[in-house]
Amino acid sequence: MEDQRTSFEFDKESLALVEKIIARYPPGKQKSALLPLLHMAQAEAGGWLSRETMDYVASLLKLQPVEVYEVATFYTMFNLQPVGNCVIEVCRTGPCWLNGAEEIIAHLEHRLQIKAGETTPDGKFTLKTVECLAACGNAPVMQAGIKYYENLDVEKIDAFLDDCSSKDATTRQNPYK
Amino acid sequence: MGIRILTAQMHIEGIQQLDVYRRHGGYEAFRKVLNAMSPPAVLEEVKLSTLRGRGGAGFPTGMKWSFLAKNTGKPAYLICNADESEPGTFKDRYLMEKNPHLLLEGMMISAFALEAATAYIYIRGELFYVHQILERAIGEAYAAGLLGKNILGSGFSLDIHCHPGGGAYICGEETALIESLEGKRGNPRIKPPFPAVSGLWDCPTVVNNVETLAAVPWIIQNGGKAYAAIGVWKSTGTKLMSACGHIRKPGVYEVEMGLPVEEFIYSDEYCGGIRNGNQLKAVVAGGSSVPILPAALILKTAKGEARLITYESLSEGGFESGTMLGSGGFIVMDHTTCIVKNLWNFTRFYHHESCGQCSPCREGTGWMEKVLHRIETGHGKMEDIDLLSDVAKNIEGNTICPLGDAAAWPVRSTIRHFRQEFEDHVNQKRCPFSK
Ligand SMILES: Cc1cc2nc3c(=O)[nH]c(=O)nc-3n(C[C@H](O)[C@H](O)[C@H](O)COP(=O)(O)O)c2cc1C
Numbered sequence: 342m343e344d345q346r347t348s349f350e351f352d353k354e355s356l357a358l359v360e361k362i363i364a365r366y367p368p369g370k371q372k373s374a375l376l377p378l379l380h381m382a383q384a385e386a387g388g389w390l391s392r393e394t395m396d397y398v399a400s401l402l403k404l405q406p407v408e409v410y411e412v413a414t415f416y417t418m419f420n421l422q423p424v425g426n427c428v429i430e431v432c433r434t435g436p437c438w439l440n441g442a443e444e445i446i447a448h449l450e451h452r453l454q455i456k457a458g459e460t461t462p463d464g465k466f467t468l469k470t471v472e473c474l475a476a477c478g479n480a481p482v483m484q485a486g487i488k489y490y491e492n493l494d495v496e497k498i499d500a501f502l503d504d505c506s507s508k509d510a511t512t513r514q515n516p517y518k
Numbered sequence: 519m520g521i522r523i524l525t526a527q528m529h530i531e532g533i534q535q536l537d538v539y540r541r542h543g544g545y546e547a548f549r550k551v552l553n554a555m556s557p558p559a560v561l562e563e564v565k566l567s568t569l570r571g572r573g574g575a576g577f578p579t580g581m582k583w584s585f586l587a588k589n590t591g592k593p594a595y596l597i598c599n600a601d602e603s604e605p606g607t608f609k610d611r612y613l614m615e616k617n618p619h620l621l622l623e624g625m626m627i628s629a630f631a632l633e634a635a636t637a638y639i640y641i642r643g644e645l646f647y648v649h650q651i652l653e654r655a656i657g658e659a660y661a662a663g664l665l666g667k668n669i670l671g672s673g674f675s676l677d678i679h680c681h682p683g684g685g686a687y688i689c690g691e692e693t694a695l696i697e698s699l700e701g702k703r704g705n706p707r708i709k710p711p712f713p714a715v716s717g718l719w720d721c722p723t724v725v726n727n728v729e730t731l732a733a734v735p736w737i738i739q740n741g742g743k744a745y746a747a748i749g750v751w752k753s754t755g756t757k758l759m760s761a762c763g764h765i766r767k768p769g770v771y772e773v774e775m776g777l778p779v780e781e782f783i784y785s786d787e788y789c790g791g792i793r794n795g796n797q798l799k800a801v802v803a804g805g806s807s808v809p810i811l812p813a814a815l816i817l818k819t820a821k822g823e824a825r826l827i828t829y830e831s832l833s834e835g836g837f838e839s840g841t842m843l844g845s846g847g848f849i850v851m852d853h854t855t856c857i858v859k860n861l862w863n864f865t866r867f868y869h870h871e872s873c874g875q876c877s878p879c880r881e882g883t884g885w886m887e888k889v890l891h892r893i894e895t896g897h898g899k900m901e902d903i904d905l906l907s908d909v910a911k912n913i914e915g916n917t918i919c920p921l922g923d924a925a926a927w928p929v930r931s932t933i934r935h936f937r938q939e940f941e942d943h944v945n946q947k948r949c950p951f952s953k
Pocket residue numbers: 570571572573574575576577579599600601602603604687688689690691692693725726727728730731919920921924
């Protein structure tokens with residue numbers, strides 16, 4: 342992690358959003374804006390939360406850095422290590438398993454030549470398994486960025502991977518923009 | 519086709535837009551409340567309806583509202599629980615995506631009854647695209663004067679905000695949700711105090727599920743009595759069932775309480791029967807946490823009566839031979855399913871999602887996952903089956919929040935009803951279902 346340090350700051354537009362989000366909570370309760378801000382920061386700071394990024398969010402909300410670390414480490418949506426430009430999250434829970442999630446994961450592992458939890462050497466893709474995405478009626482399911490991909494089969498995955506093949510393809514997106 | 523309360527408008531093109539929603543009678547109930555009703559009168563209608571919480575616990579909504587502490591000098595808050603993370607459940611997502619204004623109208627009326635000036639929708643972080651749909655709808659409502667200060671000149675003011683989670687099943691539990699909304703880790707709180715007395719920022723708070731709140735406009739428009747007239751006994755109104763697994767037609771279905779389970783599974787109006795001409799083996803009827811039942815016991819109670827979709831009928835027979843309606847996440851398994859592997863999958867889920875506060879849950883779920891993996895992969899011993907039951911018993915009732923129970927019940931019920939299948943794994947030293 343040491344050599345991957347990034348210094349990150351929101352741009353003007355994002356800072357205006359930050360103000361808007363903080364105003365949703367009563368005065369003095371700005372800590373409530375932590376999850377929204379971490380989502381924004383992760384999307385804009387390369388898809389993961391470095392210590393510097395978390396410290397920056399702490400300073401925006403007038404929190405101790407440790408208050409941010411303990412939250413970022415609790416929630417599974419936050420990546421605490423660098424990830425690829427396209428992050429694929431495949432559901433592995435019961436209903437998706439009943440409908441072939443294992444084959445879907447195996448196909449992705451084969452196509453990307455990595456195991457779930459890993460990033461391709463070219464930094465393009467990260468493959469993650471996640472728990473039930475509230476889409477079990479359309480199992481198997483995966484998520485990439487904020488988009489859902491449902492009723493998955495091998496063809497749909499191949500089409501998705503083709504879409505991601507351009508050099509600057511990314512699943513990162515500030516969800517508030 | 520039964521009555522539609524929550525899904526009546528789903529087929530209407532553009533219903534997500536305020537003007538279309540209004541053209542189809544939307545916000546009339548809220549108008550009625552503002553023009554002609556007092557907060558206690560709204561509460562009375564909801565009590566008369568005997569609407570019960572649709573998040574899983576089935577607690578009477580009117581009663582919950584009446585517990586809200588009054589005259590505390592602190593503001594009251596309404597929180598909509600849109601964390602929807604119970605495996606097998608996807609009805610709240612459907613409702614919010616297809617008809618966001620219905621939820622907002624339900625929240626407006628509920629906040630009026632609770633005299634709350636601020637309400638939050640806590641929506642799971644993975645559903646950011648639904649968060650965006652809701653924010654668009656909220657923006658429309660502000661622009662139309664349905665939110666904000668002095669709404670339509672009534673003197674009632676209300677703000678509604680969305681708040682995303684970060685990926686944690688436990689944040690569906692209401693006190694963990696409140697911690698999370700305060701910007702903390704989602705560790706459940708010890709109760710009492712209940713949120714109605716001390717919830718968000720120590721203020722009186724009501725937490726209700728999306729589906730619960732979305733039923734409120736209909737109750738106001740048609741009266742609590744009309745709602746109570748639908749359904750059977752203490753299970754009134756309609757329920758959204760999320761149906762998935764090995765059925766021909768997975769999806770979200772609105773059913774009148776009292777529909778026979780057999781009709782729900784086999785009728786073409788609902789699940790359409792089992793896929794590929796296979797046989798029904800087992801059903802988890804109310805989300806992954808509730809006890810699993812084998813085909814015979816999900817279709818009929820141990821007494822031989824038809825099992826109905828109601829709180830009472832599904833729990834008939836207690837944990838010996840019954841289950842629970844829970845969230846209405848209806849997971850159907852056919853005869854090709856390895857029940858042990860299914861249980862291992864669910865147990866892995868609970869281990870992954872345990873917040874780690876209570877050692878019986880944190881350690882116990884890990885042990886159960888390990889033992890189940892051992893059995894599933896053919897390395898189990900006969901004693902392991904009782905060991906599993908033992909660990910589950912030691913979790914049950916010994917944790918701050920019900921996640922421990924939710925992890926224990928599937929284990930105990932699977933062993934109770936499918937013990938032979940565990941023994942087959944041990945005897946054959948392999949999974950009998952693996953190819
Ligand atoms: C582990 C756990 C997870 C839960 N997840 C949810 C959920 O995703 N959505 C929900 O509405 N209720 C969930 N609940 C139930 C809530 O604690 C609470 O009872 C509910 O939101 C109350 O609303 P209702 O009375 O309208 O059902 C969960 C409970 C537990 C113990």
